[in-house]
Amino acid sequence: MDLTEDGPSTAPEFESWVGDFTDAGFFAWMSVFKAEILVAGALDRDLKERVGVPLNWCEVLSRLSAAPGARMRMQELADEVLLSKSGVSQLVTAMARKGLVERQGDPANLRVTYAALTPVGRTTLEKSAPVFLGGIRELFSRHLTDSEIRTVTRAMNKVISATGREPENPDRPRPL
Amino acid sequence: MDLTEDGPSTAPEFESWVGDFTDAGFFAWMSVFKAEILVAGALDRDLKERVGVPLNWCEVLSRLSAAPGARMRMQELADEVLLSKSGVSQLVTAMARKGLVERQGDPANLRVTYAALTPVGRTTLEKSAPVFLGGIRELFSRHLTDSEIRTVTRAMNKVISATGREPENPDRPRPL
DNA sequence: CAAGATTGATCGATCAATCTTG
DNA sequence: CAAGATTGATCGATCAATCTTG
Numbered sequence: 001m002d003l004t005e006d007g008p009s010t011a012p013e014f015e016s017w018v019g020d021f022t023d024a025g026f027f028a029w030m031s032v033f034k035a036e037i038l039v040a041g042a043l044d045r046d047l048k049e050r051v052g053v054p055l056n057w058c059e060v061l062s063r064l065s066a067a068p069g070a071r072m073r074m075q076e077l078a079d080e081v082l083l084s085k086s087g088v089s090q091l092v093t094a095m096a097r098k099g100l101v102e103r104q105g106d107p108a109n110l111r112v113t114y115a116a117l118t119p120v121g122r123t124t125l126e127k128s129a130p131v132f133l134g135g136i137r138e139l140f141s142r143h144l145t146d147s148e149i150r151t152v153t154r155a156m157n158k159v160i161s162a163t164g165r166e167p168e169n170p171d172r173p174r175p176l
Numbered sequence: 177m178d179l180t181e182d183g184p185s186t187a188p189e190f191e192s193w194v195g196d197f198t199d200a201g202f203f204a205w206m207s208v209f210k211a212e213i214l215v216a217g218a219l220d221r222d223l224k225e226r227v228g229v230p231l232n233w234c235e236v237l238s239r240l241s242a243a244p245g246a247r248m249r250m251q252e253l254a255d256e257v258l259l260s261k262s263g264v265s266q267l268v269t270a271m272a273r274k275g276l277v278e279r280q281g282d283p284a285n286l287r288v289t290y291a292a293l294t295p296v297g298r299t300t301l302e303k304s305a306p307v308f309l310g311g312i313r314e315l316f317s318r319h320l321t322d323s324e325i326r327t328v329t330r331a332m333n334k335v336i337s338a339t340g341r342e343p344e345n346p347d348r349p350r351p352l
Numbered sequence: 353c354a355a356g357a358t359t360g361a362t363c364g365a366t367c368a369a370t371c372t373t374g
Numbered sequence: 375c376a377a378g379a380t381t382g383a384t385c386g387a388t389c390a391a392t393c394t395t396g
Contacts, residue, residue, distance in 0.1 A: 021238065021350035025317025026309065028325045029215070030344040031332035032316075036212035037258050038339045039205070056386090062197065074357060082213050087387050089358055094386090111356050111395050133202065140208075141201025143338050148331040149204045155324040156207035162319050163214045168206040174197035232364090250379060263365050265380055270364090287373050287378050359392075370381075 032156070035140075043135045051128040056081065057095055058132050061125040064101065064117040066174035071104060071116035088115075100124055129176055208332070211316075219311045227304040232257065233271055234308050237301040240277065240293040242350035247280065247292035264291075276300055305352055 044055040053061075063080050064070055072080075078088040092115045095101045100121035104114040117125075141149060157167035220231040227234075239256050240246055248256075254264040268291045271277045276297035280290040293301075317325060333343035 021242075021305075021309070021352065022346070023317075024322070024325050024329070024346075025320075026312055027344055027346050028320070028329045028332075029312045029316050031329045031336065032208060032212055033216065034258065034341070034343070035332040035335045036208055038336060038341055040209065042339060054386095066197075075355090082210065084388055085357065086359080086389075090386075093358090109356095109396080113357060129197075133197070136205045137201055139339070140205050140335055141199075143334045144201075144204070144331050146200070148327060149200050151324060151327045152331050153200070153204045153207045155320050155328050156204075156211040158319045159211045159316055160207065160214060163218060163315070165210070165214055167210070168203055170198070170200075170203050176197065230364095251377090260366055261379065262367075262381080266364075269380090285374080285378095289379060353396105355394100355396080357393085357395105359390105361388105361390090363388080364386090366383105366385080368381105368383090371379085372377100373379105374375105374377080 039136075039139045042139055043132070046135050047128060047131055050131050051124070053124060053128050055132075056083075056091065057100070058125075058128045060091065060095065060115075061100065061117065061121055062129065062132075062174050064115065065122065065125055065176070066172075069116070070122075071114040074113050074115060077115055095121075126176070215312075215315045218315050219308070222311050223304060223307055226307050227300070229300060229304050231308075232259075232267065233276070234301075234304045236267065236271065236291075237276065237293065237297055238305065238308075238350050240291065241298065241301055241352075242348075245292070246298075247290040250289050250291060253291055271297075302352070 040055060047053050047055055047058055051058075059081050060077065063077065064072060074088055074092065075085065077092075078085050081088065083091065092101055092103065096103060098120075099118055102116045102118050104116050106112050106114065144152065160167045216231060223229050223231055223234055229237075235257050236253065239253065240248060250264055250268065251261065253268075254261050257264065259267065268277055268279065272279060274296075275294060278292045278294050280292050282288050282290065320328065336343045
């Protein structure tokens with residue numbers, strides 16, 4: 001914990017640096033924490049019920065479809081969906097069992113494995129994407145003004161960057 | 177999905193109601209999604225490493241300490257920490273095994289069970305709270321302006337309310 | 353040995369089934 | 375029967391260990 005730098009909303013100097021369960025930053029965090037869990041949960045139930053595919057799978061399908069050749073290295077995929085290497089390995093195994101993705105080796109570099117979208121996977125993506133996007137709108141963005149959407153995005157992207165990860169890049173969108 | 181009502185950021189009528197992976201609402205959601213996962217993960221690792229207690233446990237301790245009599249019904253606790261009934265039951269069993277909480281029956285109503293904070297639990301809370309709150313500041317609120325904190329809180333609380341849950345109430349804070 | 357990936361053990365959470373009390 | 379809680383089966387994710395290739 002570095003106490004020498006001051007952020008934008010640091011408490012006055014005569015207060016403890018720790019803050020307490022009553023400060024505004026704490027409630028802001030709690031609001032993000034709860035909103036994410038509730039919306040992601042509802043989204044996941046929706047997708048399972050209406051398309052038979054969990055939120056995670058939907059994310060993977062959408063990322064693969066946006067990648068060149070509709071495929072990605074396991075490592076890279078793990079990074080994008082915020083899963084561990086082993087997590088992605090198991091996930092891809094499960095999705096492959098359903099025929100949505102396919103493992104492909106690279107003859108030029110025998111160390112890497114690609115996860116590749118199959119035609120069935122693409123069809124499933126086309127079915128799930130409207131539910132996914134509609135859910136995000138109904139559960140989340142519908143309740144915010146354009147200005148709030150901009151502020152929230154900017155604020156959360158700063159938080160993401162501070163962890164050393166890349167925020168989502170709107171200039172590299174995911175076409176359907 | 178209800179298509180008859182219009183929210184603040186609905187697309188123009190000539191566009192599909194579904195939106196696509198490129199719209200601002202989608203990127204706002206992704207930013208919240210990622211930020212929550214990354215911050216909660218870092219917070220959890222921090223707490224485990226420095227206090228030997230996961231984020232969930234810390235939440236439970238803090239909620240119990242804020243409750244009248246430092247105890248809550250299992251049901252109520254489940255609701256506050258966004259876990260299922262069985263989830264809380266197992267969680268309390270695990271925490272009780274470490275002596276942090278205690279199950280208490282109510283002689284007046286034999287159906288309910290209380291989870292009560294023990295003295296050891298209170299000591300653990302006092303050790304973990306600074307790490308918890310410091311982590312939130314370092315990982316999250318430090319990177320936001322006061323104005324962003326206010327906007328994010330208001331926006332996420334609207335989203336939470338729309339799911340039918342209660343946002344955190346700053347007028348009922350959690351004293352340490 | 354480092355990079356990339358997988359496997360097996362384990363942990364945490366949910367769901368469905370069950371139990372007890374009002 | 376409904377409310378409150380727990381138990382057992384199962385699922386998803388991680389970590390540590392292992393395997394293969396550069």
